[in-house]
Amino acid sequence: MSNKQIIGFDADDTLWENEVFFHQAQLKFIELHPHIKDPEEVIFQIEKKNIEFYGYGIKGFILSLLETSVRSYNNQSDFQNIAKIIKIGKDMLAQPIQLLPDVKNTLHHLSEHHTLIMITKGDLLDQQRKVKESGLLKYFSLIEIVSEKDEQTYLEILEKNNISPKDFLMVGNSLKSDVLPVRKIGGTGVYIPHKLTWKHEEVDSTFDLERVVELKTISALKVWLKSQI
């Protein structure tokens, strides 16, 4: 691979912690609603249906929790719980950035030899805040905050920036959003799993994992890239 290679990075759960805060918020919600049976599944089904209206991110998640709460009281409201859910959301939006291990030095090193871009999906304002707070902005030539990460999105980003798919490598914790669509358009996807990954980002088990480049940590990227030359 040449120095012309462009490396794309997912952000949530690839560069910094994210899913863990959704998980903690969900646990708080469940404590407030002990009467809901199989609450994780109930919340997930409502979230999944709402993606097409709200997109990804904290705002949509909180609206789904409010909907789950209201529905659980047969369309009545428990106003104390409503206030608590709103507070859970505001706390999430104020959550300080926690970079994952070795992110900073890996990006520092890679940015000396490659062009790095960040491609992340979610609430525009919240993703912008996290990018700014992360202190990682200086390593990236381009930041793209998109509403969905599918083949079309990647093609548009690459075309707009005159990047050929064969020179493009995407690194992320989601097979569904970071690896599969990039591979389908002729690029390379590098999968770095995170211990917590949202159910919606999972792919079905018939998917051929053998063809996926999987690394344990982000710091392994340096060595792997060298082995590809």
Ligand SMILES: [Mg+2]
């Ligand atoms: Mg991610």
